[in-house]
Amino acid sequence: MIELRGLTKRYGDKTAVDNLTFTVRPGMVTGFLGPNGAGKSTTMRMMLGLDSPTSGDVHIDGKRYDQLRDPLNHIGALLEAKAVHGGRSAYNHLLCMAQANNIPKKRINSVLDLVGLSDVAKKRPKGFSLGMGQRLGIAAALLGNPKILMFDEPVNGLDPEGIHWIRNLMKHLASEGRTVFVSSHLMSEMALTAEHLVVIGRGKLLADTSMADFIAKNSRTFVRVRTPQPERMRDVLTHHGVVPVFEQDGAMQVEGVEPARIGEMAAYYQVVLHELSPQKASLEEAFMRLTAESVEYHAQHQAAPGQAQQPSRGQDQGGKPKPVRRKR
Numbered sequence: 402m403i404e405l406r407g408l409t410k411r412y413g414d415k416t417a418v419d420n421l422t423f424t425v426r427p428g429m430v431t432g433f434l435g436p437n438g439a440g441k442s443t444t445m446r447m448m449l450g451l452d453s454p455t456s457g458d459v460h461i462d463g464k465r466y467d468q469l470r471d472p473l474n475h476i477g478a479l480l481e482a483k484a485v486h487g488g489r490s491a492y493n494h495l496l497c498m499a500q501a502n503n504i505p506k507k508r509i510n511s512v513l514d515l516v517g518l519s520d521v522a523k524k525r526p527k528g529f530s531l532g533m534g535q536r537l538g539i540a541a542a543l544l545g546n547p548k549i550l551m552f553d554e555p556v557n558g559l560d561p562e563g564i565h566w567i568r569n570l571m572k573h574l575a576s577e578g579r580t581v582f583v584s585s586h587l588m589s590e591m592a593l594t595a596e597h598l599v600v601i602g603r604g605k606l607l608a609d610t611s612m613a614d615f616i617a618k619n620s621r622t623f624v625r626v627r628t629p630q631p632e633r634m635r636d637v638l639t640h641h642g643v644v645p646v647f648e649q650d651g652a653m654q655v656e657g658v659e660p661a662r663i664g665e666m667a668a669y670y671q672v673v674l675h676e677l678s679p680q681k682a683s684l685e686e687a688f689m690r691l692t693a694e695s696v697e698y699h700a701q702h703q704a705a706p707g708q709a710q711q712p713s714r715g716q717d718q719g720g721k722p723k724p725v726r727r728k729r
């Protein structure tokens with residue numbers, strides 16, 4: 402278990418991590434999500450005693466990192482795959498770590514096997530691909546057979562096979578009862594892996610929730626309606642107490658009404674429809690809405706994702722729609 406209490410880190414005027422309090426529990430993958438610069442890496446570095454907090458503290462199974470005896474037996478971390486000595490073979494790299502941490506030598510072959518690097522154990526990591534480097538980093542994290550594992554953006558830059566492998570590994574480690582804490586800036590990635598979610602923005606806690614709850618609260622459904630008579634269709638809908646929201650391409654988003662009902666209304670008032678499709682807002686959009694205020698650098702002139710536009714004033718006069726009389 403990892404417990405953070407009021408964890409804060411300031412660099413001069415900049416507050417990178419702002420009074421974070423949350424607990425990472427065993428037996429599940431906890432996703433640590435935030436836009437670039439949110440403070441994820443700084444938080445993880447403080448968890449590992451690589452940076453000291455300005456205030457607050459973090460405990461690993463009840464102790465500060467510097468109070469742990471043989472810390473690799475308690476917590477293993479993949480921070481940056483590049484932090485490998487290029488001149489030593491993969492095996493020797495792990496051997497050095499094992500010797501420094503009182504880890505039995507036989508564990509080296511087990512972890513090399515587990516990450517699929519046995520065949521290249523005698524090779525130098527200098528020539529490894531990004532995926533192989535990540536695997537070696539994970540082997541190092543697993544070396545002490547720790548109960549707690551931490552991965553900082555582990556799928557960055559990997560091919561689909563490597564991504565799939567890491568996802569399954571994290572779930573497997575959690576199913577063994579370990580605490581698995583993994584950072585990402587991609588909600589879609591977390592939705593596939595994590596059971597619990599901690600979201601931060603500008604160093605502050607924005608959400609600490611189960612993934613199921615987050616999905617239930619944020620999976621907005623709506624119907625996309627496209628018609629060459631948008632003003633008329635809007636009148637029809639507002640007459641029935643439904644206010645559509647216009648998207649940038651002129652299509653409408655309609656919430657709370659079944660597509661079949663919208664189709665019937667359109668038919669009754671003889672409005673031509675070009676599209677009538679049920680939609681689900683993506684979790685990525687929900688995450689971006691949640692963190693929109695705390696993104697450090699925005700692209701200019703970009704509408705926020707999922708943000709639809711209201712029709713401009715004067716575009717439509719409103720009022721009650723008149724059904725079109727059918728000719729007999």
Ligand SMILES: Nc1ncnc2c1ncn2[C@@H]1O[C@H](COP(=O)(O)OP(=O)(O)OP(=O)(O)O)[C@@H](O)[C@H]1O
Nearest residue numbers: 412415417435436437438439440441442443444586
């Ligand atoms: N050593 C440092 N000195 C000054 N500012 C720092 C330092 N380390 C981090 N920061 C700042 O603290 C903030 C948080 O950075 P951090 O790297 O923890 O974010 P992050 O969520 O991991 O982002 P990314 O996904 O881009 O790695 C950023 O604004 C960063 O510029």
